[in-house]
Amino acid sequence: MTPLHVRGVVLPDDTTRDLWLVGDRVTFEPVAGAETISDGGFVLPGLVDAHCHIGIAAGGAAISTVEQALAAAVIDRDAGTLAIRDAGSPFPYPELDDHPDAPRLSRAGRHLAAPKTHLKGIPVECSPEELPAAAAEQARAGNGWVKLVGDWLDRSLADLGPTFEPEVLAAAIDAAHAAGARVAVHTFSETAVSTLVRAGVDSVEHGTGLSLDNVDEMARRGTVLVPTMINIETFDDIAARAQEKFPGYAAHMRDLHARFPEVVRAAHEAGVPIRVGTDAGGAIPHGVCADEMLMLHERAGMSAIDVLAAASWEARDWLGFPGLVEGGLADLVVYDADPRADLRVVRDPRRIVLRGRVIR
Numbered sequence: 495m496t497p498l499h500v501r502g503v504v505l506p507d508d509t510t511r512d513l514w515l516v517g518d519r520v521t522f523e524p525v526a527g528a529e530t531i532s533d534g535g536f537v538l539p540g541l542v543d544a545h546c547h548i549g550i551a552a553g554g555a556a557i558s559t560v561e562q563a564l565a566a567a568v569i570d571r572d573a574g575t576l577a578i579r580d581a582g583s584p585f586p587y588p589e590l591d592d593h594p595d596a597p598r599l600s601r602a603g604r605h606l607a608a609p610k611t612h613l614k615g616i617p618v619e620c621s622p623e624e625l626p627a628a629a630a631e632q633a634r635a636g637n638g639w640v641k642l643v644g645d646w647l648d649r650s651l652a653d654l655g656p657t658f659e660p661e662v663l664a665a666a667i668d669a670a671h672a673a674g675a676r677v678a679v680h681t682f683s684e685t686a687v688s689t690l691v692r693a694g695v696d697s698v699e700h701g702t703g704l705s706l707d708n709v710d711e712m713a714r715r716g717t718v719l720v721p722t723m724i725n726i727e728t729f730d731d732i733a734a735r736a737q738e739k740f741p742g743y744a745a746h747m748r749d750l751h752a753r754f755p756e757v758v759r760a761a762h763e764a765g766v767p768i769r770v771g772t773d774a775g776g777a778i779p780h781g782v783c784a785d786e787m788l789m790l791h792e793r794a795g796m797s798a799i800d801v802l803a804a805a806s807w808e809a810r811d812w813l814g815f816p817g818l819v820e821g822g823l824a825d826l827v828v829y830d831a832d833p834r835a836d837l838r839v840v841r842d843p844r845r846i847v848l849r850g851r852v853i854r
Contacts, residue, residue, distance in 0.1 A: 539817030540576025540825035542809035545771025549583025556584035582641035603635030607643035633675035645686035725773035758794035824850035
């Protein structure tokens, strides 16, 4: 593979410098014979979608082939997303972990949920007694993460309700950690998220029910929030479909949607680590990481530089994918204009390099 050369303003250092890409690694030492592929502009470590589902097809059904998962991942890649955390897949695709055309992958196994508390065919459905062992099993099925469903529509309550008792969730989290995995938890409601944060989850997905006490506790623990604001924008449609049968649930979902930007703002201001995630797969299309970034900036009030960190270098470090440092991974995006001055430029990368290969 021919060594590559890139020159530009490299973020977050804000320094004009030269990078040489040798195979899948970055060096600052000049390499003879390298091909210059970009000179000028603003260079970022490849973007990250920290909540994505390349194992779930449009409409919410499980995919059935590795090729389908790769096709979804390529859509994200071609928009500049060069690392993905798949937050739960009903279909295994470990073949893609080192695939040359796929973004870097950090994967959970299948979602874990109580019976009839999630989308049909997506989770492993567990009794309370089964959940800890299932968490250990799914830790082995993924490559670093376990996904728990912490709440869902409870028809007996006609509203959101926790899926398991607190002590059961705590045991499952402990089992996943003992198996070497971190734990991400789906939660919309106020009650479940408080329990889960204190039980030691590593990331809260969505988190619409977070209170100020919760965000302070998350900040103290270093628990990450992945808001998936694009997903939360669907809440009014969910409420409309549920209105006739579950009016209390519908009203609750509308309220969660309306106040969510302030929840995210409060979490950020409290020091909770934020990561950019779209929830692509199912109802959300792939390739929309830039849209999520802009929502965090425009609706939740995060500064452009904080959003860029949440989508790039900080997210990559969190997942174990080093950025543009000596010996780091050769994944980068180049923009013509400074995204700190106008975040909208993240919609149109001029150059994309993944694993030391030019994609665009």
